[in-house]
Amino acid sequence: MTVRWDIFCTVVDNFGDIGVTWRLARQLVAEHGVAVRLWVDDLRAFERLCPEIDPALSEQWQQGVQVRHWPKDWLPVEAADVVIAAFACQLPSAYMDAMAERQVTPLWMNLDYLSAEDWVIGCHGLPSVKYKHVQKYFFFPGFQEGTGGLLREAGLLERRRQFQQDGAAQQVFLRGLGVEREPGARLISLFAYENAGLASWFDTMATDTRPWHVLVPEGRILGDVERWAGIDGLGAGASYRRGALTVQVLPFVRQDEYDHLLWCCDFNAVRGEDSFVRAQWAGRPLLWHIYQQEEDVHLEKLEAFLKLYTEGLSEPAEKAISGLWRTWNAGQDMAEHWKAACEKDRELAEHARSWCLEQASRADLATALVKFYRNWI
Structure with a gap:
């Protein structure tokens, strides 16, 4: 069965946050055959990078990625197999409950900001906080062995x-x-x-x-x-x-x-x-x-x-x-x-x-x- 991924993005730096998560979502679909749902709180900023985006739609498909608007009033959805909170964004509490209610516990990762600092290597891949029995892990992009590397599409x-x-x-x-x-x-x-x-x-x-x-x-x-x-x-x-x-x-x-x-x-x-x-x-x-x-x-x-x-x-x-x-x-x-x-x-x-x-x-x-x-x- 296709592995389902949820990526959550809150737009802070106008284009940097959504730029990273949009590239990642497309690459996961195109090169790794997974199903990706990308949750974004600001579709207007997203539209600048992808003009095909309709900011008025709460759900749409773009380049194989299911793009969902992240509403303030969260509606219950089933949690994915892999959950990425991009740049330490806080997941909706109802979604965290949905993760805990799954029969098979999902992998929950915090995709952190890119840094060349030495301490990143020691923290990459380590467990972070737990929500009920769901463990979160640190995942750090980086420039050295022992980190998660950089976004780079094949070819x-x-x-x-x-x-x-x-x-x-x-x-x-x-x-x-x-x-x-x-x-x-x-x-x-x-x-x-x-x-x-x-x-x-x-x-x-x-x-x-x-x-x-x-x-x-x-x-x-x-x-x-x-x-x-x-x-x-x-x-x-x-x-x-x-x-x-x-x-x-x-x-x-x-x-x-x-x-x-x-x-x-x-x-x-x-x-x-x-x-x-x-x-x-x-x-x-x-x-x-x-x-x-x-x-x-x-x-x-x-x-x-x-x-x-x-x-x-x-x-x-x-x-x-x-x-x-x-x-x-x-x-x-x-x-x-x-x-x-x-x-x-x-x-x-x-x-x-x-x-x-x-x-x-x-x-x-x-x-x-x-x-x-x-x-x-």
Whole structure:
């Protein structure tokens, strides 16, 4: 019989939470043959990633996944064989009772946030709290052996390789977004939270001797772009040029198209968790704007990742990319570290490809979850 999975997602970071769970749900169905019910409390945010979603429907099917609206007034349903609470969300109490009432106890997992911190390895797979006789387990994505790995669909890196070697395919894709790349211009994608450091970064590129073209999908950073340009109301399709820098606003694209955008660019600035992982699979240098947490806990996560990611770089390249990430996340002046990173662009590009291959040598997150379930039963 087909194993039934329930994945619960509360949308906190606009697109990161639903982005991760939507990718996971699709991959479980497509590659592992399980039945997935994805419970989402905010279908409007989901609609941005999957335009086929009808926010007015409480139940619908998308790409083999049963998508259910998670209502405030919960209606009783039978619990699944595997239950995933994404990012420590609290399950409805009636659903927890349904888990306890099952004849065969379900596997209940908390799929936690991605982190490179050392303690994650020691906690991954451990039992957590119990509800009645139903045991919950920690499941941590991660970058090292002993964690749950990263989301990666079968054949992803080969599809990326073929696309990056096909200049004509890239040109067709970019033109579909209204992008005409100036000969010799370096392409950057920019998806980030609000950031006071943006003006210094843009100023540095604008005064460079080589051309830069920054592609900005609609999002929270757009207000800072408008202030730098001195223009209100920049929408999809709008562009602005100052010196060597062209800035162009793109429409918010669905996940598969966003992958192609990352693959086209020479450098990718990303935010949160979902786009952060996808930028690593692009095999290009990146800049991460981590989700801010109380008491600056997020900065510990940033440093933990930098420690792993920069291993093997020369000292100048390590200082350049680490300094760039730190100043960006502090909203500080970017000029010095951006110039230093540009001087080491070849080394950083090769390092990004090597890091991608290293991460791809481990099992992907969906496969690790399925294996955990099979071992558990």
